[in-house]
Amino acid sequence: MKILDSFLSLFKAPLSKGISRPSNGYHFSTINKSLTLRHVDVGSCNGCEIEIASAFNPIYDAGRFGVALTASPRHADGLLVTGVVTQNMVDPLIKTFDATPNPKIVIACGDCAISGNLFKNGYGVKGPVSEVLNVDVSIMGCPPHPIDIVDTLRAIADPK
Amino acid sequence: MKLLLVSFSIGCLGALLSLVVSDRYRITVASLSIIAESILSAFASLNVIVDEKRYSFTATQVLPLFGIKLTFNSVNALFIFITSFLAVAIGIYQMGYGKHAVRAKISVFTFPIFITSMLLIPLAASVVTFMAAWELMAITSIILVLTDHKVNNKVGKATQWYSSMTHLGAALIFLGLVILVTATGHQQFSLIFANIGRVGTPEKCIAFFLIFLGFGSKAGIVPLHIWLPYAHPQAPSPMSAMMSGAMVNLGIYGIIRFDMMLLGRGANWWWIIVVAVGSITAIYGSLQCVLNSDLKQLLAYSTVDNVGLMVIGVGVSGLLISAGELKFASLVMMGVFFQLLAHSIFKGMLFLTAGAIQYNRNTLSIDMLGGLLKTLPTISICMLIGVGSISAIPPFSGFSSEFVLFEGLFQAVVHLSGINAVAILMGVTGFALAGGLTATAFIKTAGIALLGISRSPKNPPKTKIPFTMIAGTLMLAISCVFMGMFPNLILDILEKSTRTVFAKNLLNISGSFGSISITGMTSDIQVLILFCSSIIFILGIYGISKLFSLRKLRIVDSWGCGSNYSSLRTQYTATSFAGPLQKIFEDIVKPAHDIKSSHAEESKFYIKSVKYTYNFQDRIEMVIYDPIKRLILIWGKVTSNIQNGSVHRYIAFGFIGLLAVMVFLT
Numbered sequence: 001m002k003i004l005d006s007f008l009s010l011f012k013a014p015l016s017k018g019i020s021r022p023s024n025g026y027h028f029s030t031i032n033k034s035l036t037l038r039h040v041d042v043g044s045c046n047g048c049e050i051e052i053a054s055a056f057n058p059i060y061d062a063g064r065f066g067v068a069l070t071a072s073p074r075h076a077d078g079l080l081v082t083g084v085v086t087q088n089m090v091d092p093l094i095k096t097f098d099a100t101p102n103p104k105i106v107i108a109c110g111d112c113a114i115s116g117n118l119f120k121n122g123y124g125v126k127g128p129v130s131e132v133l134n135v136d137v138s139i140m141g142c143p144p145h146p147i148d149i150v151d152t153l154r155a156i157a158d159p160k
Numbered sequence: 161m162k163l164l165l166v167s168f169s170i171g172c173l174g175a176l177l178s179l180v181v182s183d184r185y186r187i188t189v190a191s192l193s194i195i196a197e198s199i200l201s202a203f204a205s206l207n208v209i210v211d212e213k214r215y216s217f218t219a220t221q222v223l224p225l226f227g228i229k230l231t232f233n234s235v236n237a238l239f240i241f242i243t244s245f246l247a248v249a250i251g252i253y254q255m256g257y258g259k260h261a262v263r264a265k266i267s268v269f270t271f272p273i274f275i276t277s278m279l280l281i282p283l284a285a286s287v288v289t290f291m292a293a294w295e296l297m298a299i300t301s302i303i304l305v306l307t308d309h310k311v312n313n314k315v316g317k318a319t320q321w322y323s324s325m326t327h328l329g330a331a332l333i334f335l336g337l338v339i340l341v342t343a344t345g346h347q348q349f350s351l352i353f354a355n356i357g358r359v360g361t362p363e364k365c366i367a368f369f370l371i372f373l374g375f376g377s378k379a380g381i382v383p384l385h386i387w388l389p390y391a392h393p394q395a396p397s398p399m400s401a402m403m404s405g406a407m408v409n410l411g412i413y414g415i416i417r418f419d420m421m422l423l424g425r426g427a428n429w430w431w432i433i434v435v436a437v438g439s440i441t442a443i444y445g446s447l448q449c450v451l452n453s454d455l456k457q458l459l460a461y462s463t464v465d466n467v468g469l470m471v472i473g474v475g476v477s478g479l480l481i482s483a484g485e486l487k488f489a490s491l492v493m494m495g496v497f498f499q500l501l502a503h504s505i506f507k508g509m510l511f512l513t514a515g516a517i518q519y520n521r522n523t524l525s526i527d528m529l530g531g532l533l534k535t536l537p538t539i540s541i542c543m544l545i546g547v548g549s550i551s552a553i554p555p556f557s558g559f560s561s562e563f564v565l566f567e568g569l570f571q572a573v574v575h576l577s578g579i580n581a582v583a584i585l586m587g588v589t590g591f592a593l594a595g596g597l598t599a600t601a602f603i604k605t606a607g608i609a610l611l612g613i614s615r616s617p618k619n620p621p622k623t624k625i626p627f628t629m630i631a632g633t634l635m636l637a638i639s640c641v642f643m644g645m646f647p648n649l650i651l652d653i654l655e656k657s658t659r660t661v662f663a664k665n666l667l668n669i670s671g672s673f674g675s676i677s678i679t680g681m682t683s684d685i686q687v688l689i690l691f692c693s694s695i696i697f698i699l700g701i702y703g704i705s706k707l708f709s710l711r712k713l714r715i716v717d718s719w720g721c722g723s724n725y726s727s728l729r730t731q732y733t734a735t736s737f738a739g740p741l742q743k744i745f746e747d748i749v750k751p752a753h754d755i756k757s758s759h760a761e762e763s764k765f766y767i768k769s770v771k772y773t774y775n776f777q778d779r780i781e782m783v784i785y786d787p788i789k790r791l792i793l794i795w796g797k798v799t800s801n802i803q804n805g806s807v808h809r810y811i812a813f814g815f816i817g818l819l820a821v822m823v824f825l826t
Contacts, residue, residue, distance in 0.1 A: 040722075073719065074719055091724070092723065093722075095719075095720075095722045098716040098717065099716060099719040102714065
């Protein structure tokens with residue numbers, strides 16, 4: 001439950017300033033054992049993608065906790081964002097966010113998405129996801145272990 | 161009667177005058193003469209219907225040998241009234257429309273004559289007069305279809321179809337009437353009716369079906385409907401409104417006048433076939449209407465559908481007559497009359513709105529339209545009223561008329577038994593299915609054309625629609641609402657015409673403002689209350705949803721996978737709306753798809769452009785008419801071997817012919 005605490009503290013803490021920050025309107029009570037996410041790669045090195053893919057494979061199988069990935073944000077409960085936000089992906093990220101129905105959850109997956117990691121002040125980089133959107137939940141690690149991903153998603157899907 | 165003759169002469173005079181005056185005033189002169197003519201004839205006919213008068217007129221010197229014989233009673237006065245009422249609005253509309261859109265001088269000249277001929281047809285009291293007026297109408301309407309032949313290459317094909325079908329129809333009618341004339345020895349309708357006992361049963365049957373098919377081809381029964389979707393869209397809008405609103409009625413008039421009134425009480429299997437043809441027509445027409453995405457073509461198919469409904473009504477009425485249930489027969493007949501009146505007016509109006517849209521946007525493809533409610537508010541509201549009428553929604557005319565017709569059909573099912581009842585049930589089913597499909601088609605039309613935003617940014621709207629065009633359309637729209645709101649007033653008038661058909665007073669209409677009540681019907685219907693309650697219901701649902709909704713409306717771009725690409729063409733189109741239905745009825749209506757891609761010159765792996773064509777073709781045309789066309793072509797080729805244009809050969813033919821005659825004579 002360490003991770004749960006960590007993201008709860010993040011949820012409570014005031015977020016750093018960024019461009020437009022729409023309210024996510026997310027409540028934990030709205031999700032009950034079913035969480036559908038749209039994965040958005042905004043400039044990842046694909047390490048996180050491999051780990052996310054592993055989290056949904058037969059070994060770790062996040063699906064058994066009611067978690068699924070979807071192709072369209074119209075069906076999603078939230079976004080699973082990986083990578084540091086590059087300039088070119090700011091707009092698509094906001095569009096994807098807009099296209100997701102309310103209430104929604106934004107999950108920053110991996111250190112790049114949380115803090116920018118070693119790409120932070122790089123060329124063509126906007127910054128971490130929190131510069132663009134309100135981040136509700138973070139999954140730490142570079143890349144995060146599939147167990148961590150599964151654990152976090154499970155904690156969101158079934159908060160009891 | 162005199163008033164009517166005066167009105168005819170005004171029409172013809174106006175037509176002649178329009179040839180003389182300069183280009184600037186031509187259309188105004190023609191339109192004013194149409195308006196004057198039709199106002200006069202509308203008054204004359206209304207007078208005749210209300211007072212149930214009966215006039216006759218004979219002019220022996222006009223047509224050689226036979227002369228002209230006209231009668232004016234409350235049945236044909238109804239048809240004259242419908243035609244002339246529609247013509248008033250169309251005359252007003254044409255003043256604005258014609259200045260820019262009707263290019264040909266000859267069509268401006270022909271239009272008043274066309275209207276005059278349509279007013280003349282119901283009056284005809286003898287076979288020769290009738291056929292003369294009928295041919296006049298056929299020829300003038302062909303000229304009207306030909307109006308745009310210089311700019312539009314589809315006109316040629318449309319005219320070929322129309323002229324061949326209309327003459328086929330005229331030939332069938334003529335044959336049928338000739339059978340009656342030879343059997344009875346008279347050519348005046350009243351004398352034919354008096355001596356109808358002399359006609360043998362097989363002759364009667366043949367005459368019945370020849371006349372039914374002949375008039376059916378004018379009305380547009382399946383499979384003789386083929387010319388409607390070609391010819392109606394090609395004529396300029398006022399003319400196509402007149403053709404679809406009034407000319408088609410004359411087909412129904414012919415079936416009522418000759419098959420029902422002249423031939424007297426017929427066998428029930430005649431009318432069972434009529435009901436069957438009617439229901440096939442209704443279903444087929446409405447199905448094509450759903451799938452079509454050309455506004456005028458869609459309206460033409462919807463005319464086919466409405467004709468189907470009327471033919472069902474006429475068939476059921478005939479069935480009831482042959483079973484002796486005159487009271488319910490007259491109820492059904494009144495429904496048919498109401499449907500005729502309502503259909504003429506809303507269909508005329510829809511064609512006028514289509515004309516206004518074409519005038520403004522330069523296109524008639526529903527897939528290219530959109531957002532008309534904002535750019536053309538008055539025309540769009542008129543169109544909505546028309547759509548409401550045609551889909552039989554309460555406060556409009558279509559609801560009242562279809563209600564009376566339905567009530568009559570249900571009464572017929574109750575009061576008949578055996579095969580007759582089954583036939584009527586079949587008619588009712590066709591009626592209901594067609595009604596549903598029509599509603600779908602017009603939800604599609606209104607929803608796609610009026611809402612959303614324009615799907616073709618290439619066609620910017622023209623500045624303004626002339627006031628007269630709006631006025632003409634509005635007049636018909638108001639009368640649609642009036643007929644729906646005060647059906648009792650209309651039924652009072654129609655009842656008098658019905659009384660003349662049956663020569664008996666059978667129905668009793670009571671009730672007041674906004675309600676339909678006829679003695680003999682199972683229930684009264686309160687149109688106004690129905691309308692108000694439906695409005696309250698809709699407002700209530702809206703209010704409740706507003707009250708209890710917690711979410712705010714969020715307006716965001718449509719999802720384009722995060723990219724900035726968005727096109728006006730990504731809106732829902734008429735074709736996509738009809739997609740599911742097209743899948744369901746794929747065996748009956750099969751549009752031809754074709755994808756053609758052209759490659760770049762450098763390599764065939766690079767695609768330069770992809771062209772998708774969606775060709776909508778009438779299945780009946782492919783199955784029935786194409787083989788006939790091929791046969792005619794083969795026949796033409798064979799005969800061209802004999803008649804090859806060589807003078808020597810023709811002289812040889814003449815010689816052989818002479819020899820043969822001499823041999824036979826000796």
